[in-house]
Amino acid sequence: MTVSAGKDSGSTAARAVEKNTVYGAGHAIFLLGSILYFVTSGVFFYKVALLGLLATLMLEVYSTCMTATSIADALFSSESTPYFYLSLLLYILPPNSILLLPLALQSMLHLNAFARARLSSMAWWSQVAPYSTQLLALRPLLLDVTAHLELVVLPMLLLSIFSSGLALPVVYGSFLRWQYFVSPRTRSTVGVWDETATKLVENPHCPRQVRKVYGNVQGMLKKWMKTQGVQMNRSASKAK
Template sequence: MPPAVPVQTPPLTVRLSKLVLSIQFLWFVGHVTTALYYILYSRSSPTGGKNYSKAYYGTLLSYGIILYKSHGRPEFSRTYLQRILMDENTQYLFLSLIWVTSKPIFVTLIPFTTFSFFHTLNYTRTQLLPALFPPTSPSGHITTRLSPTLQSLVQNYQVPALSRVAFAEVWIIFPILIFSILTGNASIFTPVLYAQFLRFRYFVSPVTQAAFASLAVQCDRLAANERTPALAKKVYEKIREWVVNFGNAGQQQAAPAEPPAQ
């Protein structure tokens, strides 16, 4: 029986060229940019918007690429428009455009940075490490040792982190937007646009539904408290009624736009 032919590992330049020239690498660069400039912005002056904007440039790049990979080149057709609007990545892309064109609000970066962190870990494990340290090369032990660690981080922390992101989107970001109107840091239209985003998220995300349910329970409990003024109770009831009607209207509009199962 002839001896096994050893597997030839391509040179590093060939491996890196193949990696860097792929569109997925640009997607990775977008996520790294978001995470990096989030860190820089968090360590700089809150009024310095350059790092804030650069973080969102990363999100625009990464979400733009994933939409291109999922739906192809833009088409001027009703079917394409319905399909892409029902993609949650489109909603996050639109939201990024809102934030990058508005005054910096730090907490809005938290969801995007969380997504970028885990995407970066996954890409590093599945693409970057094998390209730099192929398992068949003398340095392959680096990939063999680091890959399980990165995979464990994702498996153990991604789901809890995404759940906290959903709660932050409902419990923290929206109230801060309302307050930002009073301080002049947000347009009066910004909470309206963000409410549209939350409505979409509610229909497609169980964790967002759980966040709204938890918020409703807490608010109902406060409204039922004997110490709560009658005027505050009436205002809350009106707001609650408006939120329910707002959500129901969105559900009726979204139903016909659902794409057929494939």
């Protein structure tokens, strides 16, 4: 029994090492592939980058589901799930460099956290430790920047409908409203945008027509977000 227990613990440790390796390698491949794509515009590097990210996100979603009491609840409430959905569709659709920016920022922060946890014992770590510490200190700011970038991307995609088609805006819009329900940071950022826009349109100097258009758009967005919430709840209930 002792030998069996030792083998079980050894295999568990080996699986943990494999997961950590896939996690770190996935983020590293995504960042390197993204940089090479920005430099060369090579579609190959774009696809390789997304494959690295997909491997990492698949591992995160799987780990979340395996440790949850309800797989359906875990799947629909995990912040990794909408990113996996987005990355998978980005891999299928034509390349778009704008969408890589917020993903690359987050991936850089994840890779830094992985390196600090797993590589800090290496002899060469002292050479990069100061940069890692600075990046860690900037983490809250960069996460806020990422949340704002994710919102900025949608109107940019809408403006490019005639050149890049309707598929990307639809896919990204679906991602954003899913992200709104699973991410407190996204909800907070949307609240900041809404509050700022409301103050601007309520200004006495703001044209009445602009206020009317904003009110209509705001109402449509709220109805759209509410519909997504109902759909997610129904899907989770059916999956139980």
